[in-house]
Amino acid sequence: MTDTNWTADLTRHSGPKYLALVRALREGIRNGALLPGAKLPTVRDLAYSLGVTPGTVARGYQIATQEGLLEAVVGRGTFVSSQSRRLGPTEAIYNLPTRDPDLDDAIVDLRSPQLPDIGQTEALARAMMKAAEGIGRQYLEYPGLKRDEYCRRAALNWFSEYTDFDTVTPDDLVLTHGGQNGIMMVMQCCLRGERPVIYAEALAYPGFRHAARLNRAEIRGIAIDDEGMVPEALDAACRRYGGQLICVTPDAQNPTAGRMGIERRHALIAVARRHDLQIIEDDCYTAPVTGLPSLRSLAPERCWHVTSLSKSISAGMRFGIVVAPDGMGEAGRLTAQHSYFGLSRPVTDMMAHLFETGEALDLKARAQAEMGRRLQMLLQALGDQELGWQSGLSFVWLTLPLGWRASAFARMAEAEGVLLRAADEYALQDGQAPNAVRIALAGGVSEDRFRQAIETLKRLLERMPDELLV
Structure with a gap:
């Protein structure tokens, strides 16, 4: 009742x-x-x-x-x-998971990846103590356009595995409060007019549309396939609606885990140049090295590469990096200065220490290795299903068997104590969502609890949908 x-x-x-x-x-x-x-x-x-x-x-x-x-x-x-x-x-509205401590023992949250603690807390404690030793006059002043240069210079170590980022300099970087803040900053820097048009993949990270709404922009979905955004569909939309910005995730499409091939990257950039569009390249999941050139290296005059440490080291630190197009770094930092006066000195001191000592990259590799073990557990249990995944990526895309509805499967899983994200959470307004769910890897729970959660999903998939939906 x-x-x-x-x-x-x-x-x-x-x-x-x-x-x-x-x-x-x-x-x-x-x-x-x-x-x-x-x-x-x-x-x-x-x-x-x-x-x-x-x-x-x-x-x-x-x-x-x-x-x-x-x-x-x-x-x-x-x-x-x-x-x-x-x-x-x-x-x-942000699609961030909320956790009720009273339900933590009964629920395994697979909505957003949860990092395992493989040494981050100790490393952050050491970095905080190191930062405390250096407290001086600089802690009494506002962060300036150039006062975070020491951290930007150290942050270049984060891109050391990207061979095509060799020409990036500290002047190209903008430091942000995580990836979402970076996306917001780029939109504030690039968008013009009362109702600018932004394009995103038809299934896309929800933060794109939240940032668009806050910037009073209209966001339109572009058809995707196994390689992501379809260039011909983007070109047709641009001819009809104009537009100023594209939001894409070429290396680890969120939520489908797809990867954009080299020909597709060149074709997409050709459309962007034809219609003078700026590009946000979302790399916040920092997928393992693919050997493919980044969009930023292929189109350095118009691509903003956004990444963060939230999926690899610490979501609580709220630290992100934007690699601006050539010559646009200062404009990006000025936008950040007007928006939030840059990052706080304790954060930049701590992160500079982690970058300079090499701990940041070491922690990232160790976290990916642990999440890789979780991924293998999931693949072994659900390997007979239609899955989208990449080695080293912290989520899997499950296309449901015939007869299942994504919302129904998510509700059934929740009733069994497992939280998932249905495909419609990633669909843009009035968009069509397939019957699929995204399963994030939970590094914050024991292997036994994670294994039990995956076995629960396997058990549900083995049952006929009709018997559950009567």
Whole structure:
């Protein structure tokens, strides 16, 4: 039974119906129609009363949960969050996992990769003590355009495995608070006009669309295949809508784990040059060396290479690097200065130490090795399924067997204590999502718990969907 007979009038809100539902939920919480702790109707019940598909309601509930408006409790249902009334109507949506300590023992979170501790905490402690020894007058001053040069110079070690980055200099780098902040910075630096157009892969990292929305840009999805964005589809979209920026993940497409071949890279860059588009090359998953040239090396006049340490060393440090196009480094740093005055001195001191000592690259290699063991466990258990993966990458793309719906499989997995991301979380507005899920590798739980979670998924896949969806 629900605690409320609340329903929504979606006709009062423009745009896709799932977003109209989110707006209606916000409104109901603000005006008191939905009280903290109230249990909401089930997805099927609300979908029936509104005359929409269950997928529309599920997506609306999912976004509202990510905003903090709602909270989902395994086995009990969806409730209005006790904290939700504090949130405003423009609260930003980020697809970051939230963890309830009371449920940690019962749930294995495979939504976003969790790093194993293979020495990072000790290394960070040493770096923090080293930074403390050097505290002086510089800690009393604002970070300037040139005061982080020592860290930018040290950060070049991070690219030492990229042979085609030999010509990159400290002047080409911009330091950011992680990859998402780097994407935001590039958009702020590049976009012009009241409603600029950005292109992303039809299935893409959700942070692209969140950053586009915050920059009042229109984002359009471009068809993808096994190698990522299709150049002909991009060219057709540019002829119709114009555009200023492309967001792509060529080495480790998120979420499909695809890789863009050399011919595709050249073709995509040709379209970008033809229509004078800037390119964001997202390399935050820092896939193992592929032997393929980066887009930044192939198009140094227009490509912004974005990476971070969140998937390889520490998500909590919030440290990212943007390699700007030739001659655009200072413009990028000026944009960062106007936005957040650059990174704080303790962070740059700590990271410079990790780069200079070689610990950063060593920790990255050790973390990838540990995650590689987790990947082998997953492949051994689910090897008979249709999987997209790369060695050294911390997620796998599972195309579900015929008859399964991604949202249904994710709900069934959640009921068994395993959290996944369904494909529709990566689809752009009004886009089509395949029946697939992304499975992230959980390095933050024991091997036994991770193995049990994968066995749970295997057991679900062996059952007929019809018997679960009656």
